[in-house]
Amino acid sequence: MATTKGDERLRMSRRSFLKGMGVGAATSTALATGLVKPRAGKAAVPPLVEGLSYVPVELKINGRRYALTIEARRTLADVLRTELNLTGTKIGCDRAECGACTVIVDGRAMYGCSLLAVNVQGREIETIEGLAKNGRLHPLQEAFIEYDAYQCGFCTPGQILAGKAFLDKKKSPTLAEVKQALSGNICRCGAYHHIFEAVLAAAKKL
């Protein structure tokens, strides 16, 4: 008979147990060796917590200061979204693979799902909500609309911020450089060509 705790076995990345065979489960299956897939932001504490550890955190986001008390294991993306209702930062994978959570930290585009909120205190954090100034869109935002550089738009905040961090440093980029700069941001709708056009057009206006 096989006993598992939660969905541990389900989350193994490689098969490391025997296949259960036969009605009545004559053979038992070995289980405890299975790897629990690391889940970003939840790895800071073991999965079975005794008590929750809350910590005070101060964040500087889009030029404003926020003081919060949160669980230490929570990621920046999660805190932005859940505590501050800044839901323009999306989560597509929660493990540094898709770029939906891209934010700018001290001028660099980074994956917000893979930063712990406690670790980015005192740094300048820019999210998509801070880009338009006094109701005026940033040239990248305007270009994204004009060139139809999105379909569903779920990757768009991340694409725009990756593009901004890049254009802040690079004047008159080539197409190849734009592609490289955005290669960490998946667009499942495949809006890439219009995204490239938009970034190149915005570069001319900046």
Place this chain on the structure above:
Amino acid sequence: MAAMKQIIVEGKTYTVEDESAALQGEGGTMLAPWGKNETLKYVGKRFPKKVAREKVTGEAKYAYDVQLPGMLHARVLRSSHANAKLLDLETSAAEKLPGVRAVLSHKNAGKQPWDRERAVFKDHVRLIGDDIAAVAADTEQIADDAVRLIKVKYEVLPHVIDVREAMRPGAPKLQPYGNIWEGKPKVYERGDLAKGFAAADVVLEETYTTSEQHHACLEMHGCVAHWQNGMLTVWDSTQGVHLTRDLLALKLRLPISKVRVLNEHLGGGFGSKNGVKEYHVIAAMLSRATGSPIRLFLDRFETFLLSSHRPLTIQKIKAGFKKDGALTAIDYEVIGRGGAWNDRGMYWAAPAVGSPTNELYKCPNLRTTNIPVHTNLSSPGACRGPGNTENLFALEQFMDEAAEKLDLDPIALRLKNFTAVYQPKNEPYFSNGLRESYEAAAKTFGWQRRKPKSTVEGTKRRGIGMSAVHWHGFEGEPSQALVTIYPDGTVEVNVGIANLGVGAQVIFAQIAAEEIDVPLEMVRVAYGDSAGTPYTINSSYGSRTTFQGGPAVRMAAADAKQQLIALAAETLKVPVADVQYAGGVFAAKSQPEKKANFKEVTGKLGWMQGRHLLIGKGKRLPNPAGRKVDIFGAQMVEVEVDTASGNVKVLRAVLAHDSGRPINTLTYESQVQGGFIQGLGMALYEERILDAETGVQLNANYHEYGCPTALDIPDQVTVVPIETHDLSNNINAKGLGEPPVTGAGGAIANALYNATGVRIRDYPITPSKVLQALRAAV
């Protein structure tokens, strides 16, 4: 009964319904399709999407972003065996964890059925990932912790993952009728197969396989549900608010009027977010149990494992040709891997595959055999261009192989077998832009008869390839729309659709602006709420949104305009028949000096004038009888193959698509490019790699799964709209969303062959397969 007429197609006479009479609307409004050369102000132009600003500022609220006061977070415990009975389920530790508000399982919620054969919470699981229990807690992290505290004792039963193994006698039997869906293959036949093969000069037979492509929508699957005072409200990541609402009402036995589904923005669907899944019902049940709103989203791993995928198919094509290329017979068989349960996924597994084989080429003698097979896996589902994509990836490579064997140009072979008639029902097409697509694509691309291995440079080889594109259109469905005109002259189109992001809102606005002749910025589109919208489409699948909804919007706009003309007649104090309207000005024909502009007339509306708003109602009528709608196109690519690494890079692509009248040429381009990129992904990279023993997906993450990134796509993708004048509906539209995926595989595989002389018949065409084939070829 509308008038019938006779038309001659390919030398034969067909009796069909006359389109002008058939398109007469309710209340006598006549709306014949726009004329071929009619000058249109808004339709056929480039306009950015209507719902735009919030997408680029981060203000757009997806279901994923919805946060309500007191909202709880849910996670689901899923089975870790592919076939097992639950002997024991211990939830007390989870229940005791601080912050946990509810735990549901078959023990306390066993009566809630999912479908005719299973409950929402299973006590006999048939696949890894089946729902066992669910937790609602104060935070997602606590819910996650709680799920890990639930203990399950299983009695493990035999299971089967491999599709061939599942077909063997003695394999674990997953359904009472066996492992082939409903007991036997489904067969479609016409003509005389034996006679057809006997008449052939050349017979060719090849087998192709396609992989399990996953939708991999950036927004994961899930919803926020709130059950309050007997009313269920769901913010859902869905392709259709009406379908989700209707199915939730059915599953939960609620009156339809007590379920409301909202979708303002959707972060990708591609066929995977139509209707409801267990998580919808679980969220609703947890909300009923706790009295709080519940947020339940799958994580990325669960999404890959459970949200559905394109089926794995094994397709055998055998065809006979005359020396001149004319097809004499096709014998086609598709085995498709289905899931464990007897659900709609079994239809997508194989029966849905094969329509291009049946329809695209003229062939009098044909047999199609569909074999959907149960395995202990999650069910496949509709994935952008379902069926046609899998089939064309095989068929279009097969046609290239046949052209080679017959020593014909691939386009010449296809033209030789062109048909303007839908063969399964012997009905002519309303329109067929396939020839024009070949011509335009060839011209733009610079297509010429190819010599294999023509361009060589170091270890790099270049080659070109092409594929036809085919997608089935639909019958006209009963779609409805409303158009309201306000006293200030602004116009609101009200439609029951979700927001997939392809631009249906701007398209509907363009249609209304065209019909009423008002500036586009005056038109707003209300959508996304099942409670406040008419039934425009149940869900946006099948590339039907513009095709079904657009004609209803035009009809509603025409109705509103008619009412406005009546109001103008009153204002001008002339008979209605005397009013003419153009460019925002109403004038009396008899006395041209009597005039009123748009706002002067709409100013007569509203409560201050003692008048109601002006609401135009529109309904889409069936397509005129006797003809068929299908969608065509042609795709051409150039690839560069590195014979040292096996890497295939697409250098450029030309995509010519016939979708009737293009309504918005900007969003048109986005759709076609995006679709092609998904096809490119399926051709070269994407595949759910499963553990052969358990069926657990080993690459259930973006990094290893391989969606195309900015670096994987060609620099140059040229979209060539092919406008056909389609008379099936009043806006001449046919649909566009899905066809662009379908041609990528054939075109890329054929270009690979042209570059290297090797064929990969097993998608995706990974570097290791290419290297292996190159080695075998020397």
